[in-house]
Each structure stands twice: as structure tokens, then as C-alpha cells.
Amino acid sequence: MRSYALLLAEDEESFRELLKRRLSRKGYLVTAVASGTEALDALAEEEFDAAIFDMKMPGLDGIATLKRAREIQPGLPVLILTGHGSIETAVEAIRAGAYDYLTKPCNLAELEVILERALERRALEVENRGLREALRRLGDGLEIVGRSEPLRRLLELTERVAQGAMPVLIEGESGTGKELIARAVHQWSPRAAGPFIPVNAGALPAQLLESELFGHARGAFTGAVAAKPGLVELAGGGTLFLDEIGEMPLEVQAKLLRFLETHEVRRVGETRIRRVDVRIVAATNRRLADEVRAGRFREDLYYRLNVVALHVPPLRERREDIPLLVEHFLARLGSAKEMTPEALEALMRQEFRGNVRELYNLVQRGVILSPDRFIAPEDLGLTVPPARQGAPTRRGAGPSAEASPGDGGDAGEEFASLEQVERAHIARALERTGWNRAQAAQLLGVSVRTLYRKIEGYGLRPGQ
Incomplete structure (x- = not known):
């Protein structure tokens, strides 16, 4: 498993050392500094995978450090911590380019989950750049490379499937380019002008994944400082791509099944029902039929998703x-x-x-x-x-x-x-x-x- 390099800027020594020890035990390579200036010096010397900045620091505050940091390393995901939480401060941090915002004293387990999600998104962006280079340009930014018969059959079926509105299940080993096929389904469909939103369905625990997918009301749980629409809503009129669907927690599977049956969502902590028009495309590197037999995947959801299956052939x-x-x-x-x-x-x-x-x-x-x-x-x-x-x-x-x-x-x-x-x-x-x-x-x-x-x-x- 890869060890990620993490930059931590926090002027409160005891909290800085606590975070450093906690994250180091999780396998991160933590560089801990006490000010924004020291953080910028570290960024000039080494590339980091993610950073955590305290909002209130001597000299440069967290926002100023964030802005300068993104000039040095533009793709760096940054989490902002503050003991002076407010919606205005959160909005300022997000507008400045922060990946997320947490108030102190923060739940360290929640911080770790958000950090993992930030790293996963960055890794996905890097991975997608590599995978997209595996395809020759074939309209609307898609690139397909290859003239083999298995690839040709896949693309022909993908183009036909794209014209419908039913859910699609994409199967294939890791690294075959399942997200690229999902993007082809979207871009070759009547929904091409709408959003395409990918999410890793197995990356978060059930409660956070439910909130991520279906949104939440303000105050629905600790840290929910504002109401937030879910990815299902944000993908309205377009396509929601659920990668690693086989790893989705069972309780969230039930809510996804209900959405597929009704096209209605209810944000966590709300009673209001919202109707959303979105196409679901799911992908897995597991055999879902085996997962069903093992009791790890709902049989009714499997049949609902498996209306049309696309198999991405391995390179061999x-x-x-x-x-x-x-x-x-x-x-x-x-x-x-x-x-x-x-x-x-x-x-x-x-x-x-x-x-x-x-x-x-x-x-x-x-x-x-x-x-x-x-x-x-x-x-x-x-x-x-x-x-x-x-x-x-x-x-x-x-x-x-x-x-x-x-x-x-x-x-x-x-x-x-x-x-x-x-x-x-x-x-x-x-x-x-x-x-x-x-x-x-x-x-x-x-x-x-x-x-x-x-x-x-x-x-x-x-x-x-």
C-alpha cells in the first residue's frame, strides 16, 4: 500500500503533535510545521499528496497559506481546520480552493475519512489521465486505441446501450478503463449535455456515503454546518457513475434500490421528497452474482442494475x-x-x-x-x-x-x-x-x- 506524504501546519504544539502521531500510525509520512511560512518552505522543497492547514496561525493564516500553496502545487488537496467556525469562513475556504473544512475540536476519525476521500479523488484524477491515454479520440473527448475484435464489440454495444435510459452495469478487472466506458455511455447518450458525476461507492462508511449521495440538512449530524445537496441531485439530467458498486454498504444499497424504483430522494435529516431524473451507471471488478450468494450484495438491487451489462476485456x-x-x-x-x-x-x-x-x-x-x-x-x-x-x-x-x-x-x-x-x-x-x-x-x-x-x-x- 502506498504511503502518502502529508503536510500539517498547526501552531498549537500539543494538537500538532497529536495529529502527527495519529496520522503517522495510519501510515502517512507527516511533515509537521508551526506556521504558514514554514508550510510554504516545505512545499517548495517537496511534493505532498495532501495538506492540513489551521485557519489561525502567526503570520500567514490558513486561507493565505492555501492560496500560496496552490500556486506552488496546483493540484494539492487542502483541508482547513479552525476553532472559529462559521458558514462565511467555510465559504471563503472552499472558494479559495480548500477540499473541505472542519471545525475544532474536530473528530479525528471524521478527519481521516475526509483526508482519505481527498487522496482518493486526487489519485482518481491522476489515474484517469493515464486511462484516458489508453483510448484513441472518438468524438466528444473520448479516446479509443485498438482494433481488436473484443474492443470493437464492446464499443458497438456501448453505443447502442447509450441511447436508452435504463441502468447499466460495467464489469471488468481493475485498470481496464471502466470509467471511460461509463463516460462513453454518457457522452453518446441524449444526456450528454448534462453532468457526469463519478463516485467511489465503497470508499466511505455507510452514513457518510448516504450523505454524499443523497445530501443532508443543516445540523443533520456533527459537522453539517450547512444544507448540502447529494451527488444524485447534482447529477440531475445527466449520469451518476457508481464505481466499485460491489463494495457499497448494504444499508446504502437499500436506499439506492428505493431511488431506482421511485426516482425520489430525501436528504438526511429532512422530510421533503425530491424527484430527480438521473441515469445510474455502475461498475465493479467483482462478480456480483458471487457477492449476492455470499450475502454481501442485495439480489433485488443486482437485478435492477444488471438490465444491461458491458464487459470490458482485460488487456491480455x-x-x-x-x-x-x-x-x-x-x-x-x-x-x-x-x-x-x-x-x-x-x-x-x-x-x-x-x-x-x-x-x-x-x-x-x-x-x-x-x-x-x-x-x-x-x-x-x-x-x-x-x-x-x-x-x-x-x-x-x-x-x-x-x-x-x-x-x-x-x-x-x-x-x-x-x-x-x-x-x-x-x-x-x-x-x-x-x-x-x-x-x-x-x-x-x-x-x-x-x-x-x-x-x-x-x-x-x-x-x-
Whole structure:
């Protein structure tokens, strides 16, 4: 599991240390500072996944720090904490770009849930950028890459399904691009001018998910400082995409079923009934029929959602699309590099349990780690297929080009140089990412903590 880097700015020492200990035990890599100025200094030195700022701090207050922080790291999700809660302050924080707002003393469990939700949304945005690059442009911003028969059949069925109004269930493994198919259902439908709102149905506990979906009245629960419409209402006239529907709590499943039957919602803490016109598209990487048998998913909801099912094929079932995807990824990354035949052959032999997402990550890794314009198997972290051992691994390489491990020397020499190769690859990844440790760790396929240990162990320093 990835360790997220978190920046905490809080001038009250005891509360700062309490939060740091609590969040560190949860696996976060917490950098704790006492002022907005120190927070900005930290942001200039390192990229963070999220931040928590106290509203009242010496010098720069939370809002001013937030505005400056988003100039340094534009995508940074920020939570604002304050002991002076008011609707006006909350509105000011949200308008300034805060992800959410909590009053002190805050419920630490609730803070953790909101923080996880912020990180999930950011991860989803990053993931979607990668997944969208898995598709060739096919009108209205959708991109589909591939000419395989399984993909063609899926798109033909998707286009037909899009014209109706019934719920749609999208099935497929993680990384296959289920949200992209959901967006295609929306954009190819008569609802294309309406909103498309995605939500992870298994990311929140039941009470918070119910509030997120159906909204709540002011004072409905602790922290509900204002009335809030739910995502079902906000998606009115468009499409609500419920990802990971198989992980939705059973009590929320019952409320979703009732909405599908009546198209009526009632906000938490209200008696007023609101009628909403929205299409539900759900996705899962689980077999819902098995979940029904295990008692984890309602059978009546399953049949209500499974009016039409779209199955997104895994990449291993459409391997003929891999060369086209690789070419597309290289172009989208703005790279003039190219795969050697051996690298492409190694890719074609992979199982790709992570599907298109895994392929994109491998191509990105190869672009960064390749020392020249030819991406070899070792740049991808893959081995040369047995049938190709002894062949040059860099197409077009002349006598002075880098030799592959199999081109000379014995096994002892190869293993003796393993640490030097690893050190060079780590140094290259850090250099290419401007010593952004989080990005470098992702490219190398290791955790941030592992990368820190490697940096310390090899004595790596910027500018070496």
C-alpha cells in the first residue's frame, strides 16, 4: 500500500503533535510545521499528496497559506481546520480552493475519512489521465486505441446501450478503463449535455456515503454546518457513475434500490421528497452474482442494475492492441523514444494483471529510465525473452552503444554490478523528476519509504 506524504501546519504544539502521531500510525509520512511560512518552505522543497492547514496561525493564516500553496502545487488537496467556525469562513475556504473544512475540536476519525476521500479523488484524477491515454479520440473527448475484435464489440454495444435510459452495469478487472466506458455511455447518450458525476461507492462508511449521495440538512449530524445537496441531485439530467458498486454498504444499497424504483430522494435529516431524473451507471471488478450468494450484495438491487451489462476485456485478451497503445502512449508523453523489438516482445509476453494502467506505467518508466532514445527491456524492469537472449537490446545501437547484460561478461560480473545498475536507475529517476521523491518512487515501482532508504543507503544527493 502506498504511503502518502502529508503536510500539517498547526501552531498549537500539543494538537500538532497529536495529529502527527495519529496520522503517522495510519501510515502517512507527516511533515509537521508551526506556521504558514514554514508550510510554504516545505512545499517548495517537496511534493505532498495532501495538506492540513489551521485557519489561525502567526503570520500567514490558513486561507493565505492555501492560496500560496496552490500556486506552488496546483493540484494539492487542502483541508482547513479552525476553532472559529462559521458558514462565511467555510465559504471563503472552499472558494479559495480548500477540499473541505472542519471545525475544532474536530473528530479525528471524521478527519481521516475526509483526508482519505481527498487522496482518493486526487489519485482518481491522476489515474484517469493515464486511462484516458489508453483510448484513441472518438468524438466528444473520448479516446479509443485498438482494433481488436473484443474492443470493437464492446464499443458497438456501448453505443447502442447509450441511447436508452435504463441502468447499466460495467464489469471488468481493475485498470481496464471502466470509467471511460461509463463516460462513453454518457457522452453518446441524449444526456450528454448534462453532468457526469463519478463516485467511489465503497470508499466511505455507510452514513457518510448516504450523505454524499443523497445530501443532508443543516445540523443533520456533527459537522453539517450547512444544507448540502447529494451527488444524485447534482447529477440531475445527466449520469451518476457508481464505481466499485460491489463494495457499497448494504444499508446504502437499500436506499439506492428505493431511488431506482421511485426516482425520489430525501436528504438526511429532512422530510421533503425530491424527484430527480438521473441515469445510474455502475461498475465493479467483482462478480456480483458471487457477492449476492455470499450475502454481501442485495439480489433485488443486482437485478435492477444488471438490465444491461458491458464487459470490458482485460488487456491480455486483446494483445494485438499493445503495439498501438505503446505508440500512442509515447506520442502522448511527448517522447521521441521508441521501443526496441526485444522490449515490445517482452511487453507482449506480460500477463498485465494491472491491464492498460500497468502498460501505461511501464511505458512511462521506460521513457524516463532509458539512457538513449531506444527503450530496452531492462528500462521497463522486464527480462529479455529467452528466445532473444544474446541479441542486441537497443535497436540501432552501434559499437559504442550500451551493451545488454547478455552481451558479454559472466554471471558473477553481472551480479557484482547489480547494485551499481540499481543506483544509476534510482539516480536517473530522481534527476528526471527533479528529485520529486513521490513521482520517482511511482516510476520505480517502490514505496516512498523504500526510496528514502535507497537514497540514504547509496548516499545519493541532488546535483551529484
